[in-house]
Amino acid sequence: MVFEITILGSSSATPTNNRHHTAQYLQIDDNYILIDCGEGTQSQLRRYDIKLNRIDHIFISHLHGDHYLGLVGLISSMHLNGRKDKLHIYGPVGLAEIITIQLKYSDTRLVYNIQFHEIETDKIYTILDNASITVETIPLNHRINCAGFLFKEKPKRRRIIKDKLPENFSLQNISKLKRGLDIVDEDGHLLYKNELYTLDPKKNRSYAYCSDTCYSDTVIERVHMVDILYHEATFLQDLKNRAIDTYHTTALEAGQIAQLAKVRKLIIGHFSSRYKDLTLLLNETKTAFENTELAIEGTKFIIEE
Ligand SMILES: [Zn+2]
Ligand SMILES: [Zn+2]
Incomplete structure (x- = not known):
């Protein structure tokens, strides 16, 4: 059974020459999932040979442009590709309205159906529950409504x-x-x-996605002992004040969260464009949590059974 995360983008605010806005592709068994959809995501999907029409669920954490401005383009390409299957999109209040108005004024009548699922970002609850996985919200502390997502395999049989x-x-x-x-x-x-x-049954694997947020005790509780935690690490600790002003986390804090939550592995991302050398961020995080990796585009993280 597959459990694989592919990093498609990891830049905050503005993209750089070699870093796109936030997006990740997640496959768990036969669930094909996109998490956030910053500008350029559909090009990134093509670059890494991921079929657009395979995606059946899209989760959008919040409505800052670096997390969803690629969505209407992706929806349009799925339409032009003759998609048939329903597409489920989960996001905060306002997302359905934004997408619908863009389709309306381009007179695009989609050849497939979209079902929007409005999520309450300040509540902990299950937003998807099917035969093999559940997806729960992780309330995040950001300047606007924002939720992370906890993906879990269902208990398996002996x-x-x-x-x-x-x-x-x-x-x-x-x-x-x-x-x-x-x-x-x-x-x-x-x-x-x-x-x-x-x-005994094989273990139930789990993945927690947290972007964007300032340091939050709620996150630590929600991601307790997950196999992989993705957490934003926008700034180095010397810009802690900037992180507070913009509701972001420092690399050191991301490591502390992983350490307190006892996760198995940490991936950091959402890097400020000011950092050309990401090893500075990696090294700072590792002072608190050793098993950390950078969210470099094209990298696949596999959780073994
Ligand atoms: Zn962001
Ligand atoms: Zn944001």
Whole structure:
């Protein structure tokens, strides 16, 4: 089962020569997800060979331009490509209105349907729940309404040890074993003890996406022990005052959050365009949390089963 994050952009505010605005592509099993959609995202998707029409869910954290100005372009290209499947877009109040008005005045009548899901950014709740994953909000502390997203695999079933099963073991009994039940006869006598025929389920992987926000205790609670945390790190600690004024986080603070939340790995991004050498940010974060990597465009982060 795939669990893979591809970084498409990691620049805050203004793009640079080699850094695009924020966007990430996330595949979990057969869920194809785009997180934020800054300017240039559809070009980035093409550059990294990701089929636009495969995307079925788009999550927009907030309505600062560096997180969604590529959205109407992507929607239009999906239309021109003859998309058929419904597209689900999750975002704060105002997003549906903005997109609808752009389509209206270009007289674009989409050949597919969009379903907008307005999210309440100050509330913790589940916004998507399907057969394999859940997506929950992470309220963030930013200048405007802003939410991060917590992607989690659903609990998995126990794994059958095939070599140990007798021949012609019924599908019904296999299903029972996978659900953790023992097999008993009509009189309730034990026939097959579950733990002798199954292994523990594979773990439920998780990914937390947090951009943009200032340092927040809520985030620390919400991302406790996730496999990977993506957290913004817009400035170095020497610009802490600037970070406070603009509701952003410093590289050191991002590391402290990861350390306090006991996450397995931290990815930092949303870098200010003033930084040409990102190792400065990386090194500062690593003073608080060693297992940190930079959100470099084109990098894939895989969470193993
Ligand atoms: Zn931003
Ligand atoms: Zn912002």
